[in-house]
Amino acid sequence: MAQMCRKWIKREKFVGFPKRENLEIVEESLPPLEDGEILLEAVYLSVDPYMRYGRVYNRKDKDRDDIGLEMPGTQIARVIQSKNPKYDVNDLVLAYSGWVTHSISNGEKGIHKVPVNGSLPPSTRLGIIGMPGATAYFGLLDICKPIKEGETLLVNAAAGAVGSAVGQIGKIKGMRVVGFAGSDEKVTYLKSLGFDAAYNYKTVPSLEAAIKESCPNGVDVFFDNVGGDFFGTVLPLMNKKGRVAICGAIAEYNRKEPLSQTCPINHLILRKQLNVRGFIILDWVDDWDKAFSNMIFWIQDGDLKYRETVFTGFDKMFDAFMSLFEGTNIGKIIVKI
């Protein structure tokens, strides 16, 4: 009997903020397994900001907005049928299958086994010990290279999956950590995580004044998830030889106008001898496990906390996705089937 699969595909390009009607859920039947293949059933799906632009893993399509493409994404899936000796039924895997309920994999590319009884729940493989956690870890430690104890780290979208880990890893490394987030509840959360200062950027009278107040010695490291005006406000407040990791630009993903091509900010980059680097975390994929070993240790030690917000049901993928841009939730957003 053929396995039915539901998937979210693009009907139209996103213009500005994604709209529900840009996507549709389609149903199709999967072909029978061939030798070496396994059949996967999604258990937890991830939503991440990169999906606004990203494309399905391993697709070489040039246009990320191609109509009919599945939405990209990772999921924790259960093996429900196996013709591959390396996988048993009920194994859990992390798979780059996109927004789909069922998928077929050859068990080799874009798939990793997840321990069924690991020290942390499987869903954490989508968050703190998954892509967002690795992003925080390598983005801070490798891109920003904290040099000496007591340097000041500024992070925005700080209550998100990446930002909250960035700030805590900064504290573990002895930095002074200042976070900006979009609600008073988030600010309370950040303070509970040990941030030295935290602000609601939506209600603060002046972003610049808040940064000056909380970073009296200037900003040494800026981990930017937001971009736009936030970026432009922080740059003049950076110290010499400051490091800027451009991890995300959530303020800009949904802009409709083309980007301006004039950027006098480069003069600031020169005078302050800044290093500004955009990165994607897949470049470090071979080192993720090493990072996760450290992070699991920190989690067990109580130095690194994480929170998950769970939506229930495959139909909720879009709502979960949009909550990233609406800033309504704390920590890692996942969808449970």
Place this chain on the structure above:
Amino acid sequence: MAQMCRKWIKREKFVGFPKRENLEIVEESLPPLEDGEILLEAVYLSVDPYMRYGRVYNRKDKDRDDIGLEMPGTQIARVIQSKNPKYDVNDLVLAYSGWVTHSISNGEKGIHKVPVNGSLPPSTRLGIIGMPGATAYFGLLDICKPIKEGETLLVNAAAGAVGSAVGQIGKIKGMRVVGFAGSDEKVTYLKSLGFDAAYNYKTVPSLEAAIKESCPNGVDVFFDNVGGDFFGTVLPLMNKKGRVAICGAIAEYNRKEPLSQTCPINHLILRKQLNVRGFIILDWVDDWDKAFSNMIFWIQDGDLKYRETVFTGFDKMFDAFMSLFEGTNIGKIIVKI
């Protein structure tokens, strides 16, 4: 008999382009030498774009525009009197003495001996085997890290002391090199140096079109001496994982308006995973000699050429300085006393 000294000092802040009346030449008598000191007489003085902002070596004054400050700068000087056993009369030194005809040094800080009969003339210590040469060498090889043969390097102000060396070192390293400069004569010069393509940015109908034409595979490395709109035009044409060295921003040094604080370019830095870094070459000072050994070898081999434009007379310092911003000369600008 007291040694008289002439020096250029700031009477007023520069606002926009420096004006002759912002500076004045004053005369003063130097005190007698104390034990350990040497008396220096300038032979060649350097003018460099950083002087628009820079301050005198080792001064900790916060305001670079302090009235009464000497103009900063390096010179090749002759020892004309010595109470320091390490220095003999007629020794040549490279000294960070500023725009002065005579100065006193303790022989330790900001001073380096220059061979009187080196393989290259002493003036090259201000250019190709001096600060500009080191800037080209480390800016390209250390900041931009050419990764694989055949990468495309774009450099502007390409006929200047730094740019011309950057392009040639790029060729030595197997890169495709495209240069932009401000006159047809400079373009001819760049082609004679082996640049794969060269343009007069002042007469090219479209900077963007010229870059696209000459960089059909995109830009991997951008060595930016200019900033401003040039920077904004190149960034969208960079390849993924491109490297940008912000070495100068000569288009911006003389701007009167404060810098804009909005820079959506950071989204490009993210999507293209660029590394954009501002640097000053003093950070590499311990490695300069190693670089110069290589560069002297390249010069003797004919792979690295340099040109000097010489102004004669201490009174010509300002004209020489302004020629940097007027773009009227090729290669390293020096003033000979």
